Amino acid sequence: MAVRSDPLDELVVPDGTEAKEVALETDGDVLVGARSSVEFGVRGRNVLAGENVEFGGEIEADGDCRLDMWCDVAENVLVGQDAYIGERVHIAGELKVAGDLDIGDDVDIEEGFEANGWIVIRNPMPTIVLLFVYLKHLLVVGEEETAQRLISELVDEDGEEPETEPLVIPRNATVSDDAWRVSTPARIGDDCRLHGNVRAESIDVGADCNIFGSLRARGDITVGPKTRIHGDLTTRNGDVTIAEDARILGDVSCRALELGPEAEIDGTIRANGEITMGTTKREDE
Known part of the structure; x- marks a missing residue:
């Protein structure tokens, strides 16, 4: 620690x-x-x-x-x-x-x-x-x-x-079971399975997680590879980064959005700034 x-x-x-x-x-x-x-x-x-x-x-x-x-x-x-x-x-x-x-x-x-x-x-x-x-x-x-x-x-x-x-x-x-509410940053590790909406100053979710709820933060939100978020991603003043093969089963609202290769968003995207999309190694070739 x-x-x-x-x-x-x-x-x-x-x-x-x-x-x-x-x-x-x-x-x-x-x-x-x-x-x-x-x-x-x-x-x-x-x-x-x-x-x-x-x-x-x-x-x-x-x-x-x-x-x-x-x-x-x-x-x-x-x-x-x-x-x-x-x-x-x-x-x-x-x-x-x-x-x-x-x-x-x-x-x-x-x-x-x-x-x-x-x-x-x-x-x-x-x-x-x-x-x-x-x-x-x-x-x-x-x-x-x-x-x-x-x-x-x-x-x-x-x-x-x-x-x-x-x-x-x-x-x-x-x-x-309804919500995780804190006034601090939140860091969720790999291979976690959580129920409830997450409310924090900023949110960092690791790889291979399943979160059955939405993520809302004042600052940045990061979602790791192969993670599934069963809800919306919303940040008031921050950026959203969604890693490779992650999936968001909801809407995304942010300042700027970075999507990794094969990342998916099933809902609507609302971004005030730039949206960038990563490419796979095959596409780069």
Whole structure:
């Protein structure tokens, strides 16, 4: 995971992420910023959520799970290692922890909890807030190597570079089957399958994706090779780039448009600027 000035300044959907009917599934970690609403459940390695995050389904973490204060989970929380639950968290189902449980005051777990390790009742420090404040301090004083080492230790206990980058949902985001709404740039990796319209500052979609919804951004929109967008592409002030063999099942509205070889648009094109079309190697010959 690369160090940036703010670890939550971008929506990041890693390669291979799939939005199923009940959950977002990824092989890596899941980081959710404060005051966000995730109407799915989530399944990942480590799950970390800031203050006042709402989850509409079950949380499954193969590793650790950290929920800061005032989080709300509509179903069960199942944790493969340790759990850190902040004060006034509400879990509508049950909490099962394979390791240790660190739990704050006024936590409401409707169907009870169990832990195989130590149970400590206190107010765990808001881990997401502490992490980001500390990272910002390290970057301000020029300790980029220390910041990168801290992130590596958090996302992989062996200190090795993780195979999959985290699924990152910024602060104040809304993620649902209807729409993914963020006020930051959005980056979607390769081989992803998502349901819902994507609304962001700018949008970059990787290769071989299927997105069942429209893309709308203030800035540029990029669609990778062999990706299918089942909806419109609209940008207020940016350009649209559609790579080779991608297909847009809707209209495209933009400033300038670049079409790769064999890219298809099934709807209407509205471009204020230049439209350029790539050619195949055979056509170039």
